[in-house]
Amino acid sequence: MTATPLLSPELVARLATLKLRARAVAEGVLTGLHRSPHHGQSIEFAEHKEYAPGDEVRHIDWKAWGKTDKYYVKRYEQETNLRAWMVVDASGSMGYRGPGAALSKLEYGSTLAAALAYLLVRQQDAAGLVAVGPGVVRSVAPRAAASHLGALVDTLEALRPEGATRLSAAVDHVVEVAPRRAQVLFFTDLFDADPEILRRVAQLRRRKHEVTLFHLLDPAELDFPFEDPALFLSLEDDRQLEAHGREVKKGYLEVLGRWLETVRRQAAEADLDYVLCRTDRPLDEVLLPFLARRERRAA
Amino acid sequence: MSLGFLHPLLLWGLAAAALPLLVHLFFRRRPRPTPFPALDFLFQARRENQRRLRLRKLLLFLARTFLLAAVALAIARPELLRPQEAAAAARGPAATAIVLDASASMTYRLGGRSLFERARQDALQALASLGNDEPATALVCGGGEAPRAEPAGFDKAAVRRVLEEAEPTALHADMSGCAAAAARALSESASASMLSQRLVLATDLTASAWRLDAAAPLVQTPRGAVRPEVTLLDAARGEPLPDLGVADLSVEPDPAAGPRGFRVTVAVANRGRAAAEDVPLQLRTGLAPAGPVALRAFVTVPPGGVVKKQLSLTLPAGGTTGLTVSLPGDALEYDDARALVVDVPREVRALLVDGAASPVKHRDAAFFAEAALASPASPVRPTVVDGESLSRTRFADHDVVLLLNVRSLGPKAEELRTFVEKGGGLFVAMGDQVDPDTYAEQLGGLLPRPLHVVKTAAEKGQPGAAERAARFATLDQAHPALSLFAGAAAEGITGARTYRYMLLRPARKGEGDQVLMAFDDGSPALVAARRGAGRVLLYTSTADREWSDWPIRTSFLPALQRFVSWLAGSLEERRTTSVPVGVPRALGAPEGKKVVAVVGPDGKERRPGSLAGAGPGGAAEVTPDRPGLWQVKVAEGGQERLDPSLAFAAVPDAREADTSRLEPSELTAWFGGQGHAHVAADAAPRSERPTPLWSLLLLAAVVLFLAEGLLLA
Structure with missing residues (x-):
């Protein structure tokens, strides 16, 4: 799959509203990749399957038993029983847009979340939203109605980056409001005050939720292009550091590399789907591999 | 082994080595506020690299400082003088006569030191560079007849004493005569007869000190008369000696200005290559060293020229008084002032x-x-x-x-x-x-x-x-x-x-x-x-x-x-009230008085012990050793007092005030050409070739430059 130039952040940034951005992104990806992996309440017969211990007795096709003297279980395809929670980090650090980026991390993550919501709702899946900063700042319950999409996008658009990051609040919230199995998608830079935050996120996985981590980082955070003396200011508190960019670059990249390696390792250990997103890359480069992976998993 | 510089004045460039420190202290770039979310990683990176960064900064600072210092030192052309024994062995033993110029022009100050001090240091270095098998003698050339020097011998301590105890004089030195006297001293030395002959002359190369029309000195040896090898140690290191001085002072009655009116004519000479603009000139009256200023004027003197300035002066009272014209002090103070004693008509x-x-x-x-x-x-x-x-x-x-x-x-x-x-x-x-x-x-x-x-x-x-x-x-x-x-x-x-x-x-x-x-x-x-x-x-x-x-x-x-x-009696016989420095002056005391002392321009008394002929008859003779106003103290009726009528002025020797220098080639030609004579910028004899250090310093600068680049990278 190749990147579509039309979905580059620079072009997306030219679209005025998040709704337009989400639609453009969603239309730009292959919607056909999406199929519900769940089988449940039937509205459309799909196929017969020979009964095996563990299958529900109520799904036995008695007519088929009468004709064939064998127990067959009816299987149905359903398109609406996927419930997805978009957890969007709206802390102060997400408002950062470095010198080489067209979108801030929050804008990039919101666009991704809205596009996925668009795709989900279009497939009759339910999409919900949890916005988190120092705590849960907004929460929208998942629904599959098309009209719900507008409310979702409006909520995303109204988010303003501020305060510290506490993803654990979002984890607690999802645990509380999503007792059933669901897809939980995190859009965050993981600059959390809790160094063990991934272990907290892993709790969701243990509860059978499908967890995907969109790790959003600005190109400036990954490459550290600063060469001159600078007074670096924190976006979440009052801390500041005076340093010469050229002098600290090497050390910074070393520390960052170690951290990313730790994040990847912990995500793999917890069986989390981890996607590192540079905010200067086209959005379909993030979405298409994710959808393809999901398709393969469903198959 | 010692370190010397061809251009010591350029050592001021070493101040450039302070530039990195000044830039660090006063010209630091203000850091630009830069929002950045991953501040924790920056803190951590800094914590981990703090010591390395500090060391790198220190090395960078040192590299830049030493780089500038090395370049500044290299421009001053440092030289390392080789060990004496090795040098002496290289050129072979020779009987050496050292002539130290102690004339008035040697009081010229160049680079904070007088030429005499430089010349004496050069002479002492030349003496120190001699081997134990080389006899030596020294002669201080300053005023009057050329002094005799002891025959060259092996008592280096005595020769060193002669040089160390020498003082600059206010007199003229005949360097040609002194060179001849030094050659005689070599001729008279028994131990020098079988060796090579060498003359070392530490001088300022002023033209007036040399009589190039006379015969060049020769040393008489059993093998016949030989030309000595001559080393001229230029105390001025090849630099010109610009000077502004009072060349002449005369006074004559000015009837238009009244019975005690005088017309004072001052000649100011500029021996430099640049014009002297609006030079302040002061005329003081009185016999005391710092009399009241009677007139101030300004003169502008073209390069190499002499300008005469006339001043009209009316003195308030009759009797004998002194007139002193002075210019602002320059490198040669010897001719910055000139005095005259004048008899003012009484009423x-x-x-x-x-x-x-x-x-x-x-x-x-x-x-x-x-x-x-x-x-x-x-x-x-x-x-x-x-x-x-x-x-x-x-x-x-x-x-x-x-x-x-x-x-x-x-x-x-x-x-x-x-x-x-x-x-x-x-x-x-x-x-x-x-x-x-x-x-x-x-x-x-x-x-x-x-x-x-x-x-x-x-x-x-x-x-x-x-x-x-x-x-x-x-x-x-x-x-x-x-x-x-x-x-x-x-x-x-x-x-x-x-x-x-x-x-x-x-x-x-x-x-x-x-x-x-x-x-x-x-x-x-x-x-x-x-x-x-x-x-x-x-x-x-x-x-x-x-x-x-x-x-x-x-x-x-x-x-x-x-x-x-x-x-x-107010119109006395015309008396000579001025005498050149170094020329004896008879002090005829009036009847009933006896000369007991003379008081020099420095305020010090010279008592009869130093006054030739100060006998009971009252007459004495004094040889002024410095220019300025000299007063005479007489005893009359048991009382001692200064007698203004005996006061006189000693004027600088015009030859010593002329700081024009000889072309080195003229002098070496006089001594027999470059095969026999050469002018050295410092005390190191020719065979004692100094090792130039500037190339090494430039190499060090290049290495430091590369090191700085590496540190920056």
């Missing part, structure tokens, strides 16, 4: 006794004399009395008495005799009232010669009288009273016509007289004599127009003023 009180007073002014005998003496520029203050009021006048209240056609003094004659013998002056002019017999009776002993009869050369008013009238034919222009009329100025006197005059009898034996002026028939016109402590002038014609027309001629006014001044 003379003259009593004019009018023997033929007349209500018609031009017929009054005292009219012309009073007019002449009371002119604005005259130092004489005349008082006129007639014969009747003479009895109420005291001669002792005056300095000079002028008897103008006086018939008789009566009882005042004795008082007049006493007045003259005690030092008063007497001028006697003739006229119709004068009776030779009466004068012989009353003033017989006072007059230079007795009066005889009146001679009429021509009757005034008769046709042809002007042609037949007597004229002044001879003048004793050497006499102070008539020195003013030397040369063409005598025409002012010889043009006068005298119709009638008094003939004189011959002088009595033992009464010395001197005819200062005579008529064309040989008859005396003006005769001088000393009587006791006083002086007498006898003029054989009238001081009005009765017998002569001289009173209406322009020469009469200065002549009469000079006569009265001489009679009062």
Whole structure:
């Protein structure tokens, strides 16, 4: 799959509203990749399957038993029983847009979340939203109605980056409001005050939720292009550091590399789907591999 | 082994090494506020790399500092002088005579040190560079005849002492003569006869110190006369010696400025390559070292030129005083000031006794004399009395008495005799009232010669009288009273016509007289004599127009003023009040006084121990060793005091004030060409080739530059 130039952040940034951005992104990806992996309440017969211990007795096709003297279980395809929670980090650090980026991390993550919501709702899946900063700042319950999409996008658009990051609040919230199995998608830079935050996120996985981590980082955070003396200011508190960019670059990249390696390792250990997103890359480069992976998993 | 610099002044460039520190302290770039979310990683990175960063910063700072210092040092061209023994061995043993120039021009200060100090250091280094098998001698060249040097020997400590104890003088040095004396010292050394001969001359290469028309020095050896190897140690290191100095100072009376008015002429010489603009010039008066400033002026002197400045000065009081002209101090202080002693005319009180007073002014005998003496520029203050009021006048209240056609003094004659013998002056002019017999009776002993009869050369008013009238034919222009009329100025006197005059009898034996002026028939016109402590002038014609027309001629006014001044003793014989430094001056003490000390311009007394000839007779001789005003202290009546009349000025030697330098090639050619002589910039002899360090320093700078680049990368 190749990147579509039309979905580059620079072009997306030219679209005025998040709704337009989400639609453009969603239309730009292959919607056909999406199929519900769940089988449940039937509205459309799909196929017969020979009964095996563990299958529900109520799904036995008695007519088929009468004709064939064998127990067959009816299987149905359903398109609406996927419930997805978009957890969007709206802390102060997400408002950062470095010198080489067209979108801030929050804008990039919101666009991704809205596009996925668009795709989900279009497939009759339910999409919900949890916005988190120092705590849960907004929460929208998942629904599959098309009209719900507008409310979702409006909520995303109204988010303003501020305060510290506490993803654990979002984890607690999802645990509380999503007792059933669901897809939980995190859009965050993981600059959390809790160094063990991934272990907290892993709790969701243990509860059978499908967890995907969109790790959003600005190109400036990954490459550290600063060469001159600078007074670096924190976006979440009052801390500041005076340093010469050229002098600290090497050390910074070393520390960052170690951290990313730790994040990847912990995500793999917890069986989390981890996607590192540079905010200067086209959005379909993030979405298409994710959808393809999901398709393969469903198959 | 020592370190030297070809351009020590450029060492100021080392200050550039402070630039990195200054930039660090005062020119740091202000950090730009930059929002950045991953601040924790930055903190962590800094914590982990703090020590490495600090070390890198320190190394960077040191690299930059040493880089600049290395470049600055390299520009100053440092040289490492090789060890002495090795150098001596390389050039072979030689008998060496070291000549140290101690002349006045060596007091020139260059780079904070005098040339003499540099030259002495060079000479000591040259001595230290000699091997143990090389005999040496030293000669300090400063003033007077070329001194003799000890034959070259192996007592290096004694030679070192000679050099270390040498002091710069204010005198002229004849370096040609000193080089010859040094060559003689080598010739006289038995230990030097089988060795090579070497002359080392530490000097400033000023042209005036060398006589290149004389023969170059040769050393006499058993093998015959040989040219010595000559090393000239240039104390100025090849640099020019610009100087601004007072080249001359002269003073002459300025009648327009009053009786004590003087015209001071100052010549300022610029021996530099740049014009000296608006140089302040001060004229101080008085014999004390720091007298009051009487005048200030400015001069502009072109490069290599001399400018004369005239200043008009009126001194407030008579007597002897000093004039000192000074310029702002420069590298050569020797000629920055010049002094002169000047005798300022005292005010003379003259009593004019009018023997033929007349209500018609031009017929009054005292009219012309009073007019002449009371002119604005005259130092004489005349008082006129007639014969009747003479009895109420005291001669002792005056300095000079002028008897103008006086018939008789009566009882005042004795008082007049006493007045003259005690030092008063007497001028006697003739006229119709004068009776030779009466004068012989009353003033017989006072007059230079007795009066005889009146001679009429021509009757005034008769046709042809002007042609037949007597004229002044001879003048004793050497006499102070008539020195003013030397040369063409005598025409002012010889043009006068005298119709009638008094003939004189011959002088009595033992009464010395001197005819200062005579008529064309040989008859005396003006005769001088000393009587006791006083002086007498006898003029054989009238001081009005009765017998002569001289009173209406322009020469009469200065002549009469000079006569009265001489009679009062204020017009002394012309004395030399200036003497060049180093030239002996005889100090003839006045009668009854004894010279006990002289006080130099530095304020220090030189007592009889250092005064040649200061015996009981009171006369002494002193050789001034520095320019400036010198005062003489005399003992009189058991009291010691400074006698201004003996003060004199010592002037700088013009040859030493001239700092023009010789071209080294001229001097080496004189010594026999480059095969025999060379000019070295410092004390290291030619065979002692210094190792240049500047290339190493530049290499170090390149390495430091690369190191800085690596650290930055």
